[in-house]
Amino acid sequence: MRDVTYLRPRTLSEAVQLYRTTPGCRPLAGGTDLMVMLHARTLRPEPRGGAVLDLWSLAELKGVRRHGDMLEIGAAEPYTGIIGSTEAEQHLPALVAAARTIGAAQIQNRGTLGGNLANASPAGDTLPVLLAYDAVVVTDRRAIPIDRFFTGYRKTALESDELITAVRFPIGRQVAFRKVGTRAAQAISKVVMAVSLAPARIAIGSVAELPIRATRAEAALARGDTAAAVAAVAADIRPIDDVRSTAAYRRAVTQNVLRELLDALTRR
Amino acid sequence: MRFTLNGRPVSFEGAGSRRLLDVLREDLHQTGTKEGCGEGECGACSVLIDGEVVNSCLVAAGQVEGCDVTTVEGLATNGGLSPLQRAFIERGAAQCGICTPGMLLAAHVLLQRMRRPSADDVREGLAGNLCRCTGYTKIIEAVLSCAT
Numbered sequence: 001m002r003d004v005t006y007l008r009p010r011t012l013s014e015a016v017q018l019y020r021t022t023p024g025c026r027p028l029a030g031g032t033d034l035m036v037m038l039h040a041r042t043l044r045p046e047p048r049g050g051a052v053l054d055l056w057s058l059a060e061l062k063g064v065r066r067h068g069d070m071l072e073i074g075a076a077e078p079y080t081g082i083i084g085s086t087e088a089e090q091h092l093p094a095l096v097a098a099a100r101t102i103g104a105a106q107i108q109n110r111g112t113l114g115g116n117l118a119n120a121s122p123a124g125d126t127l128p129v130l131l132a133y134d135a136v137v138v139t140d141r142r143a144i145p146i147d148r149f150f151t152g153y154r155k156t157a158l159e160s161d162e163l164i165t166a167v168r169f170p171i172g173r174q175v176a177f178r179k180v181g182t183r184a185a186q187a188i189s190k191v192v193m194a195v196s197l198a199p200a201r202i203a204i205g206s207v208a209e210l211p212i213r214a215t216r217a218e219a220a221l222a223r224g225d226t227a228a229a230v231a232a233v234a235a236d237i238r239p240i241d242d243v244r245s246t247a248a249y250r251r252a253v254t255q256n257v258l259r260e261l262l263d264a265l266t267r268r
Numbered sequence: 269m270r271f272t273l274n275g276r277p278v279s280f281e282g283a284g285s286r287r288l289l290d291v292l293r294e295d296l297h298q299t300g301t302k303e304g305c306g307e308g309e310c311g312a313c314s315v316l317i318d319g320e321v322v323n324s325c326l327v328a329a330g331q332v333e334g335c336d337v338t339t340v341e342g343l344a345t346n347g348g349l350s351p352l353q354r355a356f357i358e359r360g361a362a363q364c365g366i367c368t369p370g371m372l373l374a375a376h377v378l379l380q381r382m383r384r385p386s387a388d389d390v391r392e393g394l395a396g397n398l399c400r401c402t403g404y405t406k407i408i409e410a411v412l413s414c415a416t
Contacts, residue, residue, distance in 0.1 A: 104396025
């Protein structure tokens with residue numbers, strides 16, 4: 001990693017400028033994904049050597065604040081900050097619940113929503129929550145609705161020189177969250193799900209090549225037919241066998257977790 | 269680049285994209301911080317940055333410029349072990365020792381935040397630190413014995 005240039009802009013506008021003018025540069029926040037890839041050399045910034053653009057300490061990318069009738073969370077605000085935010089606890093309890101399941105203290109102190117989005121892993125734990133809340137990804141130039149953000153396996157709608165600055169969430173939506181992993185902490189999800197009754201949103205991670213909305217199940221839920229939603233979700237997902245689980249297990253658990261979350265929401 | 273390590277100003281040369289773990293061990297010769305998995309799973313390389321526990325294998329060294337970094341070498345004061353370190357020895361909470369520096373730092377932060385943690389609080393506070401030798405019982409007992 002000695003040959004990777006380290007760039008530390010002092011302001012967001014400097015970061016935007018540097019990102020635009022440095023070919024092959026990779027944005028760096030808490031490093032929980034990128035530093036692993038750089039060290040293992042599964043990712044080599046190009047041209048030779050390349051550069052990382054450190055966004056971690058930019059004040060513009062920190063904080064949890066009201067933005068009109070939305071709650072806005074800075075792209076580089078660590079999960080610990082979200083967990084400790086009274087506004088997030090009050091308005092986005094499902095996001096706080098998801099943040100608490102990510103890694104443990106060491107990862108929660110460094111992991112960020114911007115990083116989870118940019119990394120775009122199908123197993124990203126906050127991503128189904130963002131889908132269930134109809135969150136909006138704010139960049140240096142536009143606002144991208146979350147249902148148009150993921151475009152394929154680890155692919156996003158971001159332009160090559162576009163930086164995520166914040167995520168906005170509507171206030172007042174009831175969302176239930178559940179993650180299933182090998183253990184409570186330090187686990188990568190086998191199935192991770194966030195559900196809202198009104199509007200009908202069923203968002204699931206680790207069951208396809210990208211985080212998905214289960215549209216057939218949502219249509220059944222919108223009609224008020226929760227049993228049909230549980231049956232339909234099997235056709236919405238495309239799980240695979242891999243090191244963490246099997247397709248058959250993921251299919252069974254997806255239906256069980258959906259049933260559990262729908263029960264929890266209808267009893268509220 | 270400059271930062272504060274265990275209360276003393278230090279500096280290092282080279283790319284800020286290097287891992288903080290490597291700068292600590294190779295440049296600054298503070299080898300108490302261990303490398304386990306190198307991918308943020310095991311917590312062996314835990315250090316404190318401005319009082320918060322992080323995995324130093326995931327931190328670009330440039331990111332600690334101007335910060336206070338604490339490693340296990342910084343827990344002892346005036347040449348004497350901290351009460352937490354003594355408790356680990358007295359209660360047999362270390363075997364091979366690779367996880368111990370990280371366990372100590374995570375537990376140190378926990379005890380600063382919670383003066384009387386429950387066993388579950390300790391388990392959660394140390395959930396990011398894996399031990400492959402002793403099991404966790406003696407480690408949890410050692411931390412609980414330091415509750416004030």
